[in-house]
Amino acid sequence: MANFINLQHLNKPFTFESLSYNYKQENINRPMGYPYYLWLQTDKGNGVICIKEQELLLKKGDGILIPPFIPHKYHAYKQNEWYTNFISFSGFLNYEIPKILGNQDYFLASDNSAFSFSDFIRNVVTENVMDELSDFELLSAHAYTFLLMLQKYNSIGRTAFSAQYNTYLLPVLKMIRARYNETLTVQMMADSVYISQQYLGKLFKHFLGVSAYQYLKTYRLNRAKELLLTCPSMNLNDVCFKVGFSDVSRFIQTFKQETGYTPRQYVSLYIYRNENGFQVTLPHGE
Numbered sequence: 001m002a003n004f005i006n007l008q009h010l011n012k013p014f015t016f017e018s019l020s021y022n023y024k025q026e027n028i029n030r031p032m033g034y035p036y037y038l039w040l041q042t043d044k045g046n047g048v049i050c051i052k053e054q055e056l057l058l059k060k061g062d063g064i065l066i067p068p069f070i071p072h073k074y075h076a077y078k079q080n081e082w083y084t085n086f087i088s089f090s091g092f093l094n095y096e097i098p099k100i101l102g103n104q105d106y107f108l109a110s111d112n113s114a115f116s117f118s119d120f121i122r123n124v125v126t127e128n129v130m131d132e133l134s135d136f137e138l139l140s141a142h143a144y145t146f147l148l149m150l151q152k153y154n155s156i157g158r159t160a161f162s163a164q165y166n167t168y169l170l171p172v173l174k175m176i177r178a179r180y181n182e183t184l185t186v187q188m189m190a191d192s193v194y195i196s197q198q199y200l201g202k203l204f205k206h207f208l209g210v211s212a213y214q215y216l217k218t219y220r221l222n223r224a225k226e227l228l229l230t231c232p233s234m235n236l237n238d239v240c241f242k243v244g245f246s247d248v249s250r251f252i253q254t255f256k257q258e259t260g261y262t263p264r265q266y267v268s269l270y271i272y273r274n275e276n277g278f279q280v281t282l283p284h285g286e
Helices: 093-101 117-131 136-153 157-161 163-179 186-192 197-208 212-230 236-242 248-259 263-270
Strands: 003-006 015-024 028-030 037-044 047-051 054-058 062-066 072-076 083-090 107-110 271-273 279-281
Touching: 015 037, 015 117, 037 047, 037 054, 037 117, 047 062, 054 062, 083 117, 107 136, 117 136, 163 186, 163 197, 163 212, 186 197, 186 212, 197 212, 212 236, 212 248, 212 263, 236 248, 236 263, 248 263
Parallel strands: none
Antiparallel strands: 003 015, 015 083, 028 072, 037 062, 037 083, 047 054, 047 072, 062 107, 271 279
């Protein structure tokens, strides 16, 4: 039997948006991604997820953490039944996760002898959350614990601890996070770690699969998407300048090239007003 808890009503800075285990998974296609960090894991059967031009098979116990706004789709393998566990994270946690996990396009991890992500989700849903909805500090601790375990046991991130990554790429990623809203070029990033622009580009391609310029552009656009969804009344000029674009027309053009929509069209696809006039983001399955 599937167990699902929606926590959107908890307007807290650090919590889960929703949790589920043993959920009979339907086909999902999100060409613009999802507005929250999403952990998706196979509980029974096998699933296929397509992300960043790759097709990944999720067997029992295998899971993937997908950052906000990364296009993806997933379905059961060979039309068989597929049951999943999932968590989506809400609130200000979205801004804190990169400090814990970095800025990879996605994270892969699996249940192992030291830690079971499946058991963690099942225990939170069945034993904790229903009695502790008012204790957001405890929910925050659960969320933080899960992320730390993901950091420890993810199967992609282990390559990140090479000397090249720590010496050159990690400082540049921190620079992007701290200064993405300023004038920032690939040459400036390379100069900050005393290497050539070409070598920095090779490191980005090797570890992250994209060029340094594309990474910076994507990071800025993702911050723009967050502002558009969390502050939909914000002036488009302010959004543009807050994320490091100096020209509104170029910002709109770039946004449309990357997403297929103008910024305002993008907002209208995710946010609607309910009968009480409050703005609501579309839930996990939409």
